Amino acid sequence: MKYLSGTLSVLLLLAGPCAAGSESTASEAIAATLRDRATRGDSPAWEFVSEITTRFGPRPAGSAADRAAAEWSAAKLKTLGFQNVQIEEFPLTAWVRGAERVEVLAPSPQPLAAVSLGGAPPTAATGVAGEVAMFGSFAELSAAPAESLAGKIAFVAYDMTRTQDGSGYGAAGPGRRSGPDIAAQRGAVGYLVRSLATGGTRMPHAGATAYVNGRVPLPAFALSEPDADQIERLVKLGEKVRVRLTSGATYVKEARSQNVIGEIPGTDRASDVIVLGAHLDSWDLGTGALDDAAGMAIITAAAKLIGDAPRRPRRTVRVVFYGAEEVSQPSGTTPRGGRTYLANRTAQLSSHVLAGESDFGADRVYAVSLSKGAAESAFGQSLMRVVAPIGVVPSAVPPGEGGSDVEPLVQAGVPAFVLRQDGSKYFDYHHTADDTLDKIDPAALSQNVAAWVSLVWLAADSDVDFRTL
Amino acid sequence: MKYLSGTLSVLLLLAGPCAAGSESTASEAIAATLRDRATRGDSPAWEFVSEITTRFGPRPAGSAADRAAAEWSAAKLKTLGFQNVQIEEFPLTAWVRGAERVEVLAPSPQPLAAVSLGGAPPTAATGVAGEVAMFGSFAELSAAPAESLAGKIAFVAYDMTRTQDGSGYGAAGPGRRSGPDIAAQRGAVGYLVRSLATGGTRMPHAGATAYVNGRVPLPAFALSEPDADQIERLVKLGEKVRVRLTSGATYVKEARSQNVIGEIPGTDRASDVIVLGAHLDSWDLGTGALDDAAGMAIITAAAKLIGDAPRRPRRTVRVVFYGAEEVSQPSGTTPRGGRTYLANRTAQLSSHVLAGESDFGADRVYAVSLSKGAAESAFGQSLMRVVAPIGVVPSAVPPGEGGSDVEPLVQAGVPAFVLRQDGSKYFDYHHTADDTLDKIDPAALSQNVAAWVSLVWLAADSDVDFRTL
Numbered sequence: 001m002k003y004l005s006g007t008l009s010v011l012l013l014l015a016g017p018c019a020a021g022s023e024s025t026a027s028e029a030i031a032a033t034l035r036d037r038a039t040r041g042d043s044p045a046w047e048f049v050s051e052i053t054t055r056f057g058p059r060p061a062g063s064a065a066d067r068a069a070a071e072w073s074a075a076k077l078k079t080l081g082f083q084n085v086q087i088e089e090f091p092l093t094a095w096v097r098g099a100e101r102v103e104v105l106a107p108s109p110q111p112l113a114a115v116s117l118g119g120a121p122p123t124a125a126t127g128v129a130g131e132v133a134m135f136g137s138f139a140e141l142s143a144a145p146a147e148s149l150a151g152k153i154a155f156v157a158y159d160m161t162r163t164q165d166g167s168g169y170g171a172a173g174p175g176r177r178s179g180p181d182i183a184a185q186r187g188a189v190g191y192l193v194r195s196l197a198t199g200g201t202r203m204p205h206a207g208a209t210a211y212v213n214g215r216v217p218l219p220a221f222a223l224s225e226p227d228a229d230q231i232e233r234l235v236k237l238g239e240k241v242r243v244r245l246t247s248g249a250t251y252v253k254e255a256r257s258q259n260v261i262g263e264i265p266g267t268d269r270a271s272d273v274i275v276l277g278a279h280l281d282s283w284d285l286g287t288g289a290l291d292d293a294a295g296m297a298i299i300t301a302a303a304k305l306i307g308d309a310p311r312r313p314r315r316t317v318r319v320v321f322y323g324a325e326e327v328s329q330p331s332g333t334t335p336r337g338g339r340t341y342l343a344n345r346t347a348q349l350s351s352h353v354l355a356g357e358s359d360f361g362a363d364r365v366y367a368v369s370l371s372k373g374a375a376e377s378a379f380g381q382s383l384m385r386v387v388a389p390i391g392v393v394p395s396a397v398p399p400g401e402g403g404s405d406v407e408p409l410v411q412a413g414v415p416a417f418v419l420r421q422d423g424s425k426y427f428d429y430h431h432t433a434d435d436t437l438d439k440i441d442p443a444a445l446s447q448n449v450a451a452w453v454s455l456v457w458l459a460a461d462s463d464v465d466f467r468t469l
Numbered sequence: 470m471k472y473l474s475g476t477l478s479v480l481l482l483l484a485g486p487c488a489a490g491s492e493s494t495a496s497e498a499i500a501a502t503l504r505d506r507a508t509r510g511d512s513p514a515w516e517f518v519s520e521i522t523t524r525f526g527p528r529p530a531g532s533a534a535d536r537a538a539a540e541w542s543a544a545k546l547k548t549l550g551f552q553n554v555q556i557e558e559f560p561l562t563a564w565v566r567g568a569e570r571v572e573v574l575a576p577s578p579q580p581l582a583a584v585s586l587g588g589a590p591p592t593a594a595t596g597v598a599g600e601v602a603m604f605g606s607f608a609e610l611s612a613a614p615a616e617s618l619a620g621k622i623a624f625v626a627y628d629m630t631r632t633q634d635g636s637g638y639g640a641a642g643p644g645r646r647s648g649p650d651i652a653a654q655r656g657a658v659g660y661l662v663r664s665l666a667t668g669g670t671r672m673p674h675a676g677a678t679a680y681v682n683g684r685v686p687l688p689a690f691a692l693s694e695p696d697a698d699q700i701e702r703l704v705k706l707g708e709k710v711r712v713r714l715t716s717g718a719t720y721v722k723e724a725r726s727q728n729v730i731g732e733i734p735g736t737d738r739a740s741d742v743i744v745l746g747a748h749l750d751s752w753d754l755g756t757g758a759l760d761d762a763a764g765m766a767i768i769t770a771a772a773k774l775i776g777d778a779p780r781r782p783r784r785t786v787r788v789v790f791y792g793a794e795e796v797s798q799p800s801g802t803t804p805r806g807g808r809t810y811l812a813n814r815t816a817q818l819s820s821h822v823l824a825g826e827s828d829f830g831a832d833r834v835y836a837v838s839l840s841k842g843a844a845e846s847a848f849g850q851s852l853m854r855v856v857a858p859i860g861v862v863p864s865a866v867p868p869g870e871g872g873s874d875v876e877p878l879v880q881a882g883v884p885a886f887v888l889r890q891d892g893s894k895y896f897d898y899h900h901t902a903d904d905t906l907d908k909i910d911p912a913a914l915s916q917n918v919a920a921w922v923s924l925v926w927l928a929a930d931s932d933v934d935f936r937t938l
Contacts, residue, residue: 110756
């Protein structure tokens with residue numbers, strides 16, 4: 001076929017959609033219609049994200065607001081026509097921020113903008129004080145000799161890189177997650193990390209740190225970027241910098257959180273389930289608009305548009321608002337929504353044909369990650385035709401484990417997809433008080449819904465076995 | 470002269486500088502040299518603003534940091550070669566922020582980002598709660614009938630306009646200053662105002678509110694812009710919104726603050742004094758980088774460059790770092806730096822030939838305001854030639870009272886000038902925790918110093934009587 005004529009190539013290309021059969025063509029046309037409707041903003045996405053963040057504000061896992069928002073969400077799903085709506089509870093030990101303060105004691109007293117890392121223990125009311133031992137990175141901290149930090153407050157000043165794909169956050173992660181453990185092993189009495197952040201505001205960025213043998217080993221705080229700069233400058237002025245950390249954090253051992261689940265049932269393949277995930281809980285500082293009410297809004301709107309399509313798709317589309325995502329532990333010792341969902345459905349695992357989640361803010365989708373086989377299949381080709389007009393390209397990055405909430409499903413063998421969002425500005429706001437509704441661009445939110453509805457419609461209206469692709 | 474030939478006009482224009490005499494021409498050449506040195510960043514401006522904000526952080530009037538920063542500033546002036554350096558104390562009652570909290574109680578509890586207005590009284594430990602009565606503006610609040618706010622929390626939601634000249638702040642001002650008084654007269658038990666702010670971050674903007682008969686009539690808070698939006702949305706959802714305000718503010722009756730003063734002495738007209746003002750105190754949330762360590766740095770650097778010029782100017786250049794600017798009251802009942810300075814110099818008032826202050830951040834100077842006579846004088850024409858290359862034009866706006874710190878001098882008859890800075894972004898950070906060093910653009914800071922050194926050199930090296938211009 002090396003000398004295939006140009007004319008014939010063009011004919012074959014033009015024949016592409018038809019080659020997949022007229023049913024597929026009709027299904028692709030519906031996908032395009034849903035995409036356009038979403039792009040116009042004709043979906044409940046904005047109203048959803050506005051109302052949940054306005055009514056309930058922050059939704060820390062296990063809090064009254066978490067519960068109230070879950071009940072509201074379940075009612076909202078019913079109002080929107082979802083079926084089999086349920087709230088699936090699970091227990092957890094909730095961590096609750098108390099009064100907290102980080103301050104320079106010497107050379108000249110001044111307050112710092114900082115927040116306790118999630119899970120970190122309280123201090124005595126008088127706090128814990130020590131001289132700052134500054135490190136440029138987690139690797140430098142790890143290289144410090146045993147006992148070299150005795151009585152000190154370790155500070156990792158690593159400045160994360162702004163990236164579109166969030167890889168800068170990944171690189172900075174150990175400084176927040178494992179820093180307290182490594183510092184404690186070297187004798188430190190407290191821990192500071194420069195917020196895993198871009199944007200440069202005075203907002204410290206919260207986030208969970210790792211439990212070791214059931215507890216975070218040290219009082220641990222994230223400094224805002226300007227405050228991290230401030231400490232660096234003080235150290236570089238040649239000063240011995242003494243700081244005091246005070247936290248009144250508490251643990252609520254008998255808390256409960258929950259997943260909220262609803263479905264748009266399919267038709268002839270209704271037992272096949274496509275899971276669309278997002279998480280309902282948020283950090284306590286902002287109203288969790290970007291993280292992750294936007295994700296809830298996107299998947300809800302996409303599923304609702306499918307429910308309102310001229311006809312139902314073949315497979316069932318299930319939205320899952322996961323609970324307690326933010327406070328989950330990589331070690332798996334903390335119950336969380338994703339694991340609870342899986343544990344309750346081990347018998348139905350094979351009916352889960354595909355899973356994806358939206359948990360990276362509300363900026364535009366720029367690429368779609370599918371398995372190589374799925375990308376090359378008729379489904380994948382159809383999808384790319386539908387989403388190309390809204391600026392979405394095939395990603396060379398595989399979907400991996402799909403995200404923290406669907407990860408247990410994916411590890412259990414469920415195929416994943418990822419609609420990759422532009423995260424260039426995500427870490428300006430992530431886990432801060434500034435994660436509020438006004439940071440969401442309605443047009444970008446609509447573009448997300450358009451990308452989601454395109455993919456989910458095409459997958460739900462097919463009989464593609466993603467496990468074998 | 471109506472038919473003056475084009476050629477002759479050009480010749481007269483070219484002759485401009487020479488027409489003022491060779492001494493003036495030489496002085497203008499020195500001004501241009503100093504301007505260029507400043508533009509290159511060859512001045513202590515950046516180091517000054519970096520070091521004072523890094524070492525001392527926030528400098529609330531009457532605090533230990535205010536005092537320490539004043540002592541450091543006096544030492545710094547001496548190091549830089551200033552003469553007659555002095556610290557001029559005055560008493561004041563300091564207001565100190567305590568633990569504070571603003572929260573929605575109903576329809577669903579959530580915390581709000583808010584800060585007590587300066588001077589506002591504490592509440593009981595249990596706070597003060599009430600239903601929100603929302604008004605679109607201070608005028609709407611003022612139109613509310615007597616007793617119509619009984620038991621309520623008044624909220625003025627007015628959204629200030631972003632402007633280059635700060636006029637948007639002026640228009641929003643009564644909502645912060647007089648709102649508590651007007652609300653109290655109508656029976657309100659607490660007061661909320663949307664921050665006088667642009668930028669849209671979750672940082673509430675502090676600021677003084679007015680004392681009435683020696684006290685602020687109500688507990689009073691500024692909400693961040695997103696929180697003001699949040700309350701507006703809740704009200705528009707049809708909900709009765711109940712909030713609680715809690716403040717542990719205290720007053721320190723025996724506090725002291727101070728002005729710091731230093732001079733570059735003149736030569737044959739050394740008894741003539743040109744006052745360059747800025748203020749040393751700051752609000753307690755940020756490190757007062759833009760407001761007003763930048764101003765201190767700009768005037769210090771301009772005066773230092775003059776001190777290092779090939780020869781000294783004829784008149785004395787005096788920098789004054791005023792104390793307690795932020796907590797001053799328009800009514801004049803609170804002592805403040807500007808009034809103390811004047812009260813201690815009533816006998817030397819006539820020797821003050823000109824005064825100006827830098828207290829609008831660190832963005833570029835775009836215009837110079839002089840009296841009409843000064844603008845049209847040989848001095849004014851020379852100045853415009855020197856500053857035109859750095860983007861400064863003559864302002865049609867008169868200098869007025871020059872700014873809050875030199876206002877007492879100006880009201881007493883001292884001529885004022887204003888170097889108008891671009892304030893388009895100033896109210897993104899003004900009076901917030903985000904007023905930190907990183908918000909200053911070193912190039913813009915240098916341009917400010919260039920504008921200042923140009924004007925001050927030319928005025929100091931002249932015998933112009935600004936009172937008669």
